Amino acid sequence: MHKRIIALHVLLLILVPVFAFGQTLFQNLGGQRVGTAVFPFLKIETSAYGAGLAGAGVALPRDAASVFYNPTAISHLPKRDLVLFHLDMPADIDYDYFAFSSPFGRISHIGFSYGALHMDPMMETTEYMPFGTGRTFIYRDEFVALTYSLKLSDRFTFGTTAKYAHETIDDLTMGGIFLDFGTLYMTGFRSLRIASSLTNFSAQSRPTGTYSKTILDQDGEAVVADSLEFQSFSPPTTFRLGVGYEILESDQNRLTTTFQLTHPADYAETYAFGFEYLYRNLLSIRYGYILNKDGFGFSIGGGLRIGLPGGIKLRFDYAFTQTEYLTAPQRYSIGFSL
Numbered sequence: 001m002h003k004r005i006i007a008l009h010v011l012l013l014i015l016v017p018v019f020a021f022g023q024t025l026f027q028n029l030g031g032q033r034v035g036t037a038v039f040p041f042l043k044i045e046t047s048a049y050g051a052g053l054a055g056a057g058v059a060l061p062r063d064a065a066s067v068f069y070n071p072t073a074i075s076h077l078p079k080r081d082l083v084l085f086h087l088d089m090p091a092d093i094d095y096d097y098f099a100f101s102s103p104f105g106r107i108s109h110i111g112f113s114y115g116a117l118h119m120d121p122m123m124e125t126t127e128y129m130p131f132g133t134g135r136t137f138i139y140r141d142e143f144v145a146l147t148y149s150l151k152l153s154d155r156f157t158f159g160t161t162a163k164y165a166h167e168t169i170d171d172l173t174m175g176g177i178f179l180d181f182g183t184l185y186m187t188g189f190r191s192l193r194i195a196s197s198l199t200n201f202s203a204q205s206r207p208t209g210t211y212s213k214t215i216l217d218q219d220g221e222a223v224v225a226d227s228l229e230f231q232s233f234s235p236p237t238t239f240r241l242g243v244g245y246e247i248l249e250s251d252q253n254r255l256t257t258t259f260q261l262t263h264p265a266d267y268a269e270t271y272a273f274g275f276e277y278l279y280r281n282l283l284s285i286r287y288g289y290i291l292n293k294d295g296f297g298f299s300i301g302g303g304l305r306i307g308l309p310g311g312i313k314l315r316f317d318y319a320f321t322q323t324e325y326l327t328a329p330q331r332y333s334i335g336f337s338l
Contacts, residue, residue, distance in 0.1 A: 033265070033266045033267060033268075034266060034267060035266070036233060036234065036265075036266045037233060037234050037235060037236040037237075037264075037265055037266040038167075038174065038176075038204075038205050038206075038233045038234070038235060038236075039141070039165050039167060039174075039176065039178075039200070039205070039235060039236060040236055040266075041095070041115075041117045041141040041167075042143065042165060042178070042199075042200050042235075042236050043200075043236045043238065043264065044087065044095055044117070045068060045331070046065055046068045046085050046087075046095070046097040046099070046113075046115055047062075047063070047065040047066055047068050047069070047083075047085070047331075047333070048065075048085060048301060048303075048317035048318055048319045048331040048332060048333040049062050049063060049065070049066070049286075049301070049303065049317050049319070049333070050062075050065075050066065050068065050069055050319075051299060051301065051319035051321060051329075051331050052274070052276075052286035052287075052288060052299055052300060052301020052302070052303075052317070052318070052319035052320075053258060053272070053274025053275075053276065053286050053287075053288035053299065053301070054272040054273070054274050054288025054289050054290040054298070054299040054321075055069075055260070055262070055272050055288070055290060055299075056242060056258045056259060056260035056272040056273055056274045056288055057069040057070075057242075057258070057260070058070045058182075058195045058196065058197050058240040058241070058242040058260050059184065059193050059194065059195035059242040059243055059244035059258055059260070060073075060244050060256070060258055061073035061074070061075070061076035061077065061184065063077070063081055063083050063099075063315070063335050064077065064081040064082060064083045064099035064100055064101040064111055064113070064335070065083040065085060065097070065099045065113075065333065065335075067099060067101075067111055067113060067145075067147050067159075067161060067180075068199075069182075069197060069199075069240060070159070070182035070184060070195055070196075070197040070240070071111075071147045071148075071149055071159030071160055071161040071180050071181070071182045071197070072149050072157040072158060072159035072182045072183060072184040072195070072197075073149070073159070073182075073184075074101035074109040074110075074111045074147060074149050074159070075108070075109045075149040075150070075151050075157045075159065075184075076157070076184070077101055077109070077337075078103075079103075079337045079338055080100070080101065080102040080103070080337070080338040081099075081100070081101050081102075081335065081336070081337050081338070082098070082099070082100050082335060082336045082338065083097075083098060083099045083100075083333055083334070083335040084097075084098050084333060084334050084335070085097040085098065085099075085331065085332070085333040086331070086332050086333070087329060087330070087331050087332075088327075088329065088330055089117075089327075089329060090326040090327045091119070092119055092120060093117065093118070093119045094117075094118060094119070095115065095116070095117045095118075096115070096116055096118075097113070097114065097115035097116075098113065098114055098115075099111060099112070099113040099114075100112050100113070101147070104148075107150060107151045107152075108148065108149065108150045108151070109147075109148075109149045110146070110147065110148055110149075111145075111146070111147035111148075111149070111161075112144075112145070112146055112147070113144075113145045113147070113163075114142070114143070114144050114145070115142065115143050116140065116141070116142040117140070117141040117142070118139075118140045118141075118142075119138075119139055119140075121136035121137065121138050122136060122137055122138070122139065123136055124136060124137050124170070137169070137170035137171075138168065138169075138170070139168065139169050139170075140167070140168045141165070141166070141167050141168075142165070142166055143163050143164060143165040143166070143178075144163065144164055145161050145162065145163035145164075145180075146161065146162055146163075147159060147160070147161040147180075148160055148161075154186075155185060155186040155187075155188065156183070156184075156185050156186075157183065157184045157185075158181075158182070158183050159180075159181075159182045159183075160179065160180060160181050160182070161179065161180035161199075162177065162178075162179055163177070163178045163179075163180070164176070164177055164178075165178060167207075169207075171209075172207045172208070172209065173207065173208055174205055174206065174207040174208065175205075176202050176203070176205040176235065177202060178199075178200045178201060178202040178235060179201045179202065180197065180198065180199040180200065180201070181197065181198045181199075181201070182195065182196065182197035182198075182199075183195065183196050183197075190245070190246070191244075191245055191246040191249065192243065192244075192245045193243065193244050193245070194242075194243050195240075195241075195242055195243070195244070196239070196240065196241045196242075197239070197240045198237065198238070198239050198240075199237070199238050199240070200235050200236050200237050200238060201235070201237050202235040202237070203235075204232040204233060204234050204235070205232060205233065205235065206229070206230040206231060206232040206233065207230045209230075210227045210228060210229055210230070211227070211228045211229070211230055212227050212228075234265055234266070235265070236264065236265060236266060237264070237265040238262060238263070238264045238265065239262070239263045239264075240260055240261070240262050240263075241260070241261045242258060242259055242260035242261065243258065243259055243260075244256065244257070244258045245257055245258075251280075252279070252280055253277070253278070253279060253280075254276075254277070254278040254281075255275065255276070255277050255278075256275065256276045256278070257273070257274070257275050258273065258274050258275075259271075259272070259273045260272050260273070267293070268292055269292065270290055270291060270292045270293045271290070271291045271292060272288060272289065272290040272291070273288065273289060274286060274287065274288030274289075274299075275287050275288070281305060282304070282305055282306075283302070283303070283304055283305075284302060284303040284304075284305075285301075285302050286299075286300065286301040286302060286303075286319070287299070287300055287301075288300075294324075295323050295324040295325045296321065296322070296323055296324075297322045297323075297324075298322050299319060299320065299321045299322065300319070300320050301317065301318055301319035301320065301331075302317070302318055303315060303316060303317040303318070304316045312336060312337065312338055313336070313337040314334070314335070314336060315333075315334065315335035315336070315337070316333075316334055316335075317331075317332070317333045317334075317335065318330070318331065318332055318333075319331040
């Protein structure tokens with residue numbers, strides 16, 4: 001049985017990236033793919049735990065928010081789990097997110113998550129009125145997702161997520177359905193595990209409606225010259241392959257290391273590794289580093305676990321990501337194991 005599971009996992013590791021790269025979603029634009037995908041907010045990490053490890057979280061099923069990297073994560077959570085997350089971004093933009101997971105029967109789990117990237121109303125400006133038209137508009141990205149994960153054996157887990165994402169910019173809207181797929185295999189050699197995922201798989205999307213192209217007439221008045229449809233672009237599909245391993249594991253101490261290869265549709269491949277030290281299942285310190293991603297380098301983070309009456313465990317997690325541009329993002333989350 002285990003040989004079949006190993007063969008199935010290896011087959012998935014081979015076929016998933018081949019299938020993904022063969023689609024028009026992964027266009028070969030030679031390194032000039034930045035900005036070619038819609039719904040880029042779906043790539044923003046919603047796990048303070050994983051962000052502290054430079055995003056190398058595909059093989060680390062730690063909480064309900066880990067479904068960002070791999071939908072199989074929730075199958076390795078023994079209890080119901082709830083995570084509330086917040087990210088401060090430049091220009092007074094905020095990202096709020098929550099995720100919930102629960103056992104569903106003997107060998108399966110279900111999860112629900114929601115995220116919203118939002119900001120206060122912005123003053124409208126045009127090329128003819130650069131100081132404002134007197135009206136404001138809103139910008140908002142959000143998604144809602146349902147996850148199902150199944151333990152096919154004591155070593156192999158498969159999971160999938162279906163999500164609907166929606167974007168609003170003033171009176172323009174765009175929506176789409178996305179799918180995530182993931183696997184996680186416990187090799188049987190101590191705690192060594194191998195995991196892979198394909199996230200945000202979908203068809204191309206474009207905003208609804210048309211775009212009115214305007215020009216100035218002889219009197220200097222703006223007139224509509226043409227009405228054009230918006231162009232379609234690929235989704236931010238991402239393939240991840242990683243490993244996780246506990247170098248040290250005892251009642252008092254645990255040292256975890258992880259490595260991950262990430263291949264996004266709109267960027268070059270990146271490589272990330274991370275370490276977490278957990279003391280007495282109470283206090284943790286994390287460090288990670290990412291390679292081949294312009295403007296990014298190390299990440300640091302930490303967490304605190306507190307036991308509450310009734311068997312409830314309370315968690316606080318924090319992550320800081322070093323960047324060369326704009327403001328370095330800081331992520332905060334609070335979690336409950338119920």
